Amino acid sequence: MNAIEILGLEKNYLVGFWAKRPKRALHPLHLTVEEGEIFGFLGPNGAGKTTTLKLLMGLVFPTSGSARILGQEWTDPEVKAQIGFLPEQPYFYDHLTVHELLNYYAQLSGVPAKERSRRVESTLHRVGLKDVHGVQLRKFSKGMLQRVGIAQAILHDPKLVFFDEPMSGLDPMGRREVRDLMEQLKHEGKTVFFSTHILSDAEALCDRVAIIHRGELRGVGAVADLTSSVHGKVEVIWQGSQIPASMKALGAECHITGDTVRAIVDEHQQDAAIDALRRERLHLIALTPVRTSLEAYFVEKLRRAETTAGRTL
Amino acid sequence: MKARVLHIASNTFREAVRDRVLYNLIAFALLLSGAAVLVGQISIEIEKLVVINLGLTAVSLFGIVIAIFIGIGLVSKEIEKRTLYTVLSRPVRRWEFIVGKFFGLAGTLVVNTFFMAIGVFAALFYVSHKFVRADGLILVALYFIILEFLIICSLALLFSSFSTPLLSAVFAFSLFVIGSFAEDLRGFAGMAHGFTRWLATGAAYLVPNFSAFNIVSSVAHEQPVAAQLIWHNSLYALFYAAMALSGAVLIFEHRNLK
Numbered sequence: 001m002n003a004i005e006i007l008g009l010e011k012n013y014l015v016g017f018w019a020k021r022p023k024r025a026l027h028p029l030h031l032t033v034e035e036g037e038i039f040g041f042l043g044p045n046g047a048g049k050t051t052t053l054k055l056l057m058g059l060v061f062p063t064s065g066s067a068r069i070l071g072q073e074w075t076d077p078e079v080k081a082q083i084g085f086l087p088e089q090p091y092f093y094d095h096l097t098v099h100e101l102l103n104y105y106a107q108l109s110g111v112p113a114k115e116r117s118r119r120v121e122s123t124l125h126r127v128g129l130k131d132v133h134g135v136q137l138r139k140f141s142k143g144m145l146q147r148v149g150i151a152q153a154i155l156h157d158p159k160l161v162f163f164d165e166p167m168s169g170l171d172p173m174g175r176r177e178v179r180d181l182m183e184q185l186k187h188e189g190k191t192v193f194f195s196t197h198i199l200s201d202a203e204a205l206c207d208r209v210a211i212i213h214r215g216e217l218r219g220v221g222a223v224a225d226l227t228s229s230v231h232g233k234v235e236v237i238w239q240g241s242q243i244p245a246s247m248k249a250l251g252a253e254c255h256i257t258g259d260t261v262r263a264i265v266d267e268h269q270q271d272a273a274i275d276a277l278r279r280e281r282l283h284l285i286a287l288t289p290v291r292t293s294l295e296a297y298f299v300e301k302l303r304r305a306e307t308t309a310g311r312t313l
Numbered sequence: 314m315k316a317r318v319l320h321i322a323s324n325t326f327r328e329a330v331r332d333r334v335l336y337n338l339i340a341f342a343l344l345l346s347g348a349a350v351l352v353g354q355i356s357i358e359i360e361k362l363v364v365i366n367l368g369l370t371a372v373s374l375f376g377i378v379i380a381i382f383i384g385i386g387l388v389s390k391e392i393e394k395r396t397l398y399t400v401l402s403r404p405v406r407r408w409e410f411i412v413g414k415f416f417g418l419a420g421t422l423v424v425n426t427f428f429m430a431i432g433v434f435a436a437l438f439y440v441s442h443k444f445v446r447a448d449g450l451i452l453v454a455l456y457f458i459i460l461e462f463l464i465i466c467s468l469a470l471l472f473s474s475f476s477t478p479l480l481s482a483v484f485a486f487s488l489f490v491i492g493s494f495a496e497d498l499r500g501f502a503g504m505a506h507g508f509t510r511w512l513a514t515g516a517a518y519l520v521p522n523f524s525a526f527n528i529v530s531s532v533a534h535e536q537p538v539a540a541q542l543i544w545h546n547s548l549y550a551l552f553y554a555a556m557a558l559s560g561a562v563l564i565f566e567h568r569n570l571k
Contacts, residue, residue, distance in 0.1 A: 013569075013571075054398075054570070057398065057401070057402040058401065058402075059397075059398055059401060059402070059569075059570040060569040060570060060571065061567070061569060077404045077405070077406055078404055080402060080403050080404045080405075081403070081404045083402070084402075085398065085399065085402035087395050087398040087399065087402075089395075090395065090398075090399065091394045091395055091396060092396055092399070093324070093328050093396060094328075095327075095328050095331035095332060096324075096327065096328065096331075100327070104320060104324050105399065105403065107316070107317075107320040108317055108320055108321075108400065108403045108404070108405055109403050109404065110404065136331075149399075152399055153399075162402075
């Protein structure tokens with residue numbers, strides 16, 4: 001079963017004071033997220049990521065389109081008992097302690113009374129907030145609030161978790177912990193849908209990603225597919241500091257680093273490159289296809305989108 | 314469903330009672346009751362009348378300020394600070410949120426009124442050294458003040474569901490002032506002619522009639538309160554609050570939380 005099916009969700013806002021005119025925040029979006037995967041929703045600031053999440057949470061109403069979450073209509077309030085949501089830069093009730101806050105959210109999510117206290121403690125432990133008894137949330141740092149936000153999203157053991165910029169405000173250690181947490185959630189069989197503009201996080205975590213720009217979906221697929229050797233290049237690494245003339249003749253770009261040399265050659269020239277090293281009795285360390293990084297793919301997609309938009313204008 | 318409304322109400326109550334501003338307001342109200350004692354002492358033979366007048370007026374005014382001050386932020390601040398996102402992304406209906414907020418604020422005001430009323434009775438006991446049967450009428454006046462609060466709460470919530478806190482405060486306070494002169498407005502409507510009459514009559518019946526709730530002066534003079542007035546005011550307050558709350562729900566149900 002699909003965890004999320006977005007069927008042409010579209011959002012236009014009316015802008016202007018007197019003469020209202022529609023401004024498109026999200027073009028009709030079609031997207032499917034499978035159960036049990038970590039799905040990254042990527043895009044620069046203002047791309048439409050948060051709008052999509054707000055539409056799925058029922059916080060804003062779509063101009064057209066619909067969606068299904070865990071096989072049910074997304075407008076059904078009961079489906080929300082099975083989902084968790086971390087908004088971007090979360091903020092909570094200043095005068096409550098974290099225990100009171102999580103207890104309140106557990107009540108609203110329908111967690112049985114006898115389980116609440118245990119669930120709150122274990123969730124706080126899970127997000128690294130153990131020693132915060134009696135402290136009101138207004139005294140929490142930005143990073144701590146982010147952890148509280150993550151805690152409230154997973155508190156009721158949801159099947160599907162939506163994170164909007166989960167790494168925001170966290171230090172490197174905190175980011176690492178959130179990554180680990182997301183991987184744990186996946187191993188527990190949960191589906192994780194998270195928006196980010198930090199591509200290294202997406203590349204390290206996601207099974208699949210979608211790229212959105214100016215409210216329009218630009219690409220979607222498995223990270224491995226998107227980062228495959230689209231250039232048809234291979235990387236050859238050997239020991240030493242010598243670059244054979246025959247290797248130079250292949251037009252290879254060579255870089256010497258310490259006692260290893262790294263060369264990039266066309267895929268069809270890899271046998272010739274290996275022969276060149278053999279002839280010079282050089283020790284081959286590695287031969288790997290050059291993979292486009294997610295960042296390169298992302299930048300390329302956005303550049304194309306900008307070019308298309310420029311032509312349209 | 315009931316449980317969720319109750320949880321939202323109790324959370325609203327807890328947040329409100331921990332707000333320091335609230336304590337300041339209650340402190341001011343109690344100070345005013347204390348001041349009534351001083352004024353009472355220099356008002357020979359009418360000490361009691363002054364204490365009741367000043368005390369109940371302080372309870373009413375400060376309660377109204379608290380109701381407006383907290384009520385206007387109940388929805389708009391939750392949107393502004395995005396605390397609402399983590400509530401509405403749970404199995405909570407929007408109407409449950411509004412109704413829960415209303416009961417939370419109403420509960421806060423009832424508890425505040427209780428403490429301020431203790432201040433009034435303490436001041437009264439200080440000047441007259443005893444309670445008489447007629448002092449029970451103060452409880453009726455306090456009940457009417459609470460009914461006023463219910464209406465103000467619902468109006469503050471209504472404005473808060475579509476407007477900014479500042480504008481909501483202006484709207485709610487304006488309605489309170491106009492509503493306090495509702496009887497005069499009705500009198501004016503009776504004397505007017507043609508279109509003005511229609512307009513004034515419409516306005517007079519649309520704004521809450523707070524003048525009917527103000528029995529402070531008659532209570533201070535130990536004049537009895539008709540049971541019919543108690544029934545009338547109770548039904549009127551419940552009806553008016555229900556209407557304003559329905560309006561708030563209706564607006565909020567269709568609002569995009571940007």
